[in-house]
Amino acid sequence: xxxFDPPVSIAGRHWLLxxxxxxxxxxxxxMPWWLSLLPLLVMGWHVMKERRCWRLPPGYIRVMVVGLAxxxxxxxxxxxxGRDAGTAxxxxxxxxxxxxxxxxRDAALMIFLGYFLVAGSFLYDQSLLSGxxxxxxxxxxTATLVAxxxxxxxxxDSRHYLQVGGTLLLQALPIAVLLFLLFPRLxxxxxxxxxxxxxxxxxxxxxxxxxxxxxxxxxxxxxxxVRFFDPIPPAxxxxxxxxxxxxxxxxxxxxxLRYEYQLLEKPQYQPLSPPVRYSVILEPANKPWLMALDxxxxxxPEAEVSPDFQVTVRELITRQRQYxxxxxxxxxxxxxxxxxxxxxxxxxxxANPRTRALAEQWVTEGTQGEALVQRALDLIHNQPFYYxxxxxxxxxxxxxxxxxxxxxxFCEHYSAAFVTLMRAGxxxxxxxxxxxGGEPNRxxxxxxxxxxxxxxxxxxxxxxxxxxxxxxxxxxxPNRIEEGSDxxxxxxxxxxxxxxxxxxxxxxxxxxxxxDTWEAVDHAWTEWVLGYGPEKQQxxxxxxxxxxxxxxxxxxxxxxxxxxxxxxxAIWLLWQRPRPPDxxxxxxxxxxxKLARRGLPRAPGEGPRDYAARVAxxxxxxxxxxxxxxxxxxxxxxxxxxxxxxxxxxxxxxVTRFSP
Amino acid sequence: MTAATSRINWxxxxxxxxxxxxxxxLDRRRIYVxxxxxxxxxxxxxxxxxxxxxxxxxxLVFALTFVLGSVGFVSMLYTYRNLAGLTIATASAAxxxxxxxxxxxLVLGSVSPSRRRYAIAVELPPHQPVLADLPIEGSTxxxxxxxxxRRGRLRLPRLTLFTRYPLGLFHAWAYAExxxxxxxxxxxxxxxxxxxxxxxxxxHQGSEGRxxxxxLALRPYHPGDSLRQVHWKALAHGGGLVVKQFGxxxxxxxxxNWNDAPEPDIEGRLSRLCRWVLEAEAMGLRxxxxxxxxxxxxxxxxxHRDRCLTALALFGEAS
Numbered sequence: 001x002x003x004f005d006p007p008v009s010i011a012g013r014h015w016l017l018x019x020x021x022x023x024x025x026x027x028x029x030x031m032p033w034w035l036s037l038l039p040l041l042v043m044g045w046h047v048m049k050e051r052r053c054w055r056l057p058p059g060y061i062r063v064m065v066v067g068l069a070x071x072x073x074x075x076x077x078x079x080x081x082g083r084d085a086g087t088a089x090x091x092x093x094x095x096x097x098x099x100x101x102x103x104x105r106d107a108a109l110m111i112f113l114g115y116f117l118v119a120g121s122f123l124y125d126q127s128l129l130s131g132x133x134x135x136x137x138x139x140x141x142t143a144t145l146v147a148x149x150x151x152x153x154x155x156x157d158s159r160h161y162l163q164v165g166g167t168l169l170l171q172a173l174p175i176a177v178l179l180f181l182l183f184p185r186l187x188x189x190x191x192x193x194x195x196x197x198x199x200x201x202x203x204x205x206x207x208x209x210x211x212x213x214x215x216x217x218x219x220x221x222x223x224x225x226v227r228f229f230d231p232i233p234p235a236x237x238x239x240x241x242x243x244x245x246x247x248x249x250x251x252x253x254x255x256x257l258r259y260e261y262q263l264l265e266k267p268q269y270q271p272l273s274p275p276v277r278y279s280v281i282l283e284p285a286n287k288p289w290l291m292a293l294d295x296x297x298x299x300x301p302e303a304e305v306s307p308d309f310q311v312t313v314r315e316l317i318t319r320q321r322q323y324x325x326x327x328x329x330x331x332x333x334x335x336x337x338x339x340x341x342x343x344x345x346x347x348x349x350x351a352n353p354r355t356r357a358l359a360e361q362w363v364t365e366g367t368q369g370e371a372l373v374q375r376a377l378d379l380i381h382n383q384p385f386y387y388x389x390x391x392x393x394x395x396x397x398x399x400x401x402x403x404x405x406x407x408x409x410f411c412e413h414y415s416a417a418f419v420t421l422m423r424a425g426x427x428x429x430x431x432x433x434x435x436x437g438g439e440p441n442r443x444x445x446x447x448x449x450x451x452x453x454x455x456x457x458x459x460x461x462x463x464x465x466x467x468x469x470x471x472x473x474x475x476x477x478p479n480r481i482e483e484g485s486d487x488x489x490x491x492x493x494x495x496x497x498x499x500x501x502x503x504x505x506x507x508x509x510x511x512x513x514x515x516d517t518w519e520a521v522d523h524a525w526t527e528w529v530l531g532y533g534p535e536k537q538q539x540x541x542x543x544x545x546x547x548x549x550x551x552x553x554x555x556x557x558x559x560x561x562x563x564x565x566x567x568x569x570a571i572w573l574l575w576q577r578p579r580p581p582d583x584x585x586x587x588x589x590x591x592x593x594k595l596a597r598r599g600l601p602r603a604p605g606e607g608p609r610d611y612a613a614r615v616a617x618x619x620x621x622x623x624x625x626x627x628x629x630x631x632x633x634x635x636x637x638x639x640x641x642x643x644x645x646x647x648x649x650x651x652x653x654x655v656t657r658f659s660p
Numbered sequence: 661m662t663a664a665t666s667r668i669n670w671x672x673x674x675x676x677x678x679x680x681x682x683x684x685x686l687d688r689r690r691i692y693v694x695x696x697x698x699x700x701x702x703x704x705x706x707x708x709x710x711x712x713x714x715x716x717x718x719x720l721v722f723a724l725t726f727v728l729g730s731v732g733f734v735s736m737l738y739t740y741r742n743l744a745g746l747t748i749a750t751a752s753a754a755x756x757x758x759x760x761x762x763x764x765x766l767v768l769g770s771v772s773p774s775r776r777r778y779a780i781a782v783e784l785p786p787h788q789p790v791l792a793d794l795p796i797e798g799s800t801x802x803x804x805x806x807x808x809x810r811r812g813r814l815r816l817p818r819l820t821l822f823t824r825y826p827l828g829l830f831h832a833w834a835y836a837e838x839x840x841x842x843x844x845x846x847x848x849x850x851x852x853x854x855x856x857x858x859x860x861x862x863x864h865q866g867s868e869g870r871x872x873x874x875x876l877a878l879r880p881y882h883p884g885d886s887l888r889q890v891h892w893k894a895l896a897h898g899g900g901l902v903v904k905q906f907g908x909x910x911x912x913x914x915x916x917n918w919n920d921a922p923e924p925d926i927e928g929r930l931s932r933l934c935r936w937v938l939e940a941e942a943m944g945l946r947x948x949x950x951x952x953x954x955x956x957x958x959x960x961x962x963x964h965r966d967r968c969l970t971a972l973a974l975f976g977e978a979s
Contacts, residue, residue, distance in 0.1 A: 004824065109698075109701070112701060116705055118724060119713070119725070134724075142731065149826055150826075152791055168731050173727065173730070174730075176723065176729070179730065185714070529723070566733070569734060573737050574744065
């Protein structure tokens, strides 16, 4: 085999540009604008080269452009390795290659690289929409590969390439599904991943500074989904507990240190309501904690509950995880650890003097304990405090500024201010971050909790009651809520009223059904396609009874299944479907076959007249009939007017009657 | 050793390609399929993707890997199908003089005419493969051109038909060993002067004779007869193809003798004799050829000329 490297046809070049543009588009969109100029320029040049016969930029310029790309990547990512930098660099180089690819080989390699980059795109986004886009990209890449291997193709063949590419993919799908389900999946990374492997995942963090949660508020990303086995608790009890924050410098709030956790004891509590059982599918956030409804009861065995009731696991959660848990939405805590109460009163000495002065003034006025809590909530309710997602920027003594000057804020402002007030007033308090509420899906019967549902609230320690949840944000007067329809949920009644008002509108209900259906489809996609990993596979195999024979059995079934599918596809593809010959020819062939059986086959290339003459001389008894049939056939075939239905029928009858 | 040689040896080992005449149908026993180098690269890319999918625990990368793997596999069937049922018909090439390319007619057809075939390559080993498409219900005619460095019998060597359509991951090929040949005449030498005329008609040497003017008889047409001699009127009257034979007594006769050629070497003499045959025919002489191994009696006409040239072409070969 010599080097088989024919040139690429015009249609092939068009396909190449189209499919590669589809491949690199998501990468270009992720680049900073100054870096994205580079691939756009190169593609523009390529188009001009094809259309206007521009010349290639000289070699040193091309080398310089590659150098620029590498420098740009390093400036942006500080490395050229890892997921982000690596894929961005590949995308850039692939675009550059457009300018100077030679023949089929170069182009085919570019397509393979394109496939690889599609896989790279999946590391960023596995949503249904992105999946659809990338599947279309794969179809285009495959069509390009077909076009490349048809060097004689013209513009008219473009549709054909698409058709072949699409058909190939459809025919391959059954085998792919078998492989997807049965190919043995190994758990976990095979080696340690680059640090940026799962970056860009949004979610709660270990600490909270003013502004950190409101940055989440705009994200529509799903944080987790919950299916309840019991009735869904009312909205004002749906507090999903995350990191609990104790330490503060007046501005930033952080968790307890590891050794402090070891010193503390977990307080006892008394459930006041029956347990609620539910199952969570948690999206990976690259953090070592699970989300549970306040307060967590039973949990999966690998999970641990910290003394402040946060549920943690040992490793970072980098892939979707499903678990079951029970919680008690009403409870009564027993006395807390004294050490915990000490930490719960800590305040930095210098920060926020006005807030501390206010609390101290309240205490001197005799307000203490529960009354102090109520007084603080009343302050938020009665004074002109506004709830807004775009609070003014705070500097310096942020709590002071918020409480006495701006009075516009988000849950983090309210919880931080409230806890500061409580601690200054001698009430142990802490901030709990997590999620609040969730959006019930009417189609799929589950709850979707998004990043925009992230919330921060407070817990105060009251004598005889233990730690009690207080949500200061809910105290904001409903008529001072700006652009926050989602805030209605903070007080149960207000939320309920809002919901029923919505339900009154038929149009709105239809809209909700539509969004809920989409949401349910997305959920199924997440649960069954994206979530199909080693555990789900194990479950499926057990249910199918395949594990009885171990992995050998699974592989046997896999290969027999593939063999069967391939057989079906092969029969479909290779079955020679003979086209019905033209009816006239059929009669003639019947006639010839009859004679052949009597030892008088027609010689190849022998015309009807010659054949008939030869037969007539060999078998004079058949002569007249044979001559007549041959003559009629010739007349019908070559004579003027040709297709006379009557004459055709006569011929057919004659042939039928003919028995040499 | 390259992949190519190993592949050919394999096929020899598996099945000795036998010479075949006329039309050849490629069926499953004649078609071989192996992955191409590009196919192996593709497999490596898929392997990398599989490892990546496991590492990142990414379901869609798994899905993509499996889909692409299956596509590659199914494409093998497509590649095979593109060649299966292909028919190859060849014919002998018209004789040429050494140095002119021999043109063997080649017709690619299909036993399942309802399908188009794409990018079928026909390869004669030292040359670049020639690519052709086959339309639905159609055939493709082309010519295989072979250089003719020397006179003699030129056999059409074994053809390789291959295709990599649609994805280039697999190489399906088949061999065809057509029994076609081309008689390559010697290159006529540059000197045109004929040897001296011999026989009765020596005195009449000149340019007037063109096989004589006197009508002799009618005889059936043979391929090679001049159309000018066809008795068209007889054809018009339904008498079939006959030619009028002229000649008369004349006939400047010329024996082209091996020993008359001045060249010392065999090939030089053959070249010279070739030139003489052409000249004698052009001048309308009756000529004969006397070779050490054969003798061709006096005659004239293109058929005679070709007989003489063939004898020269095959000189020294077992005929």
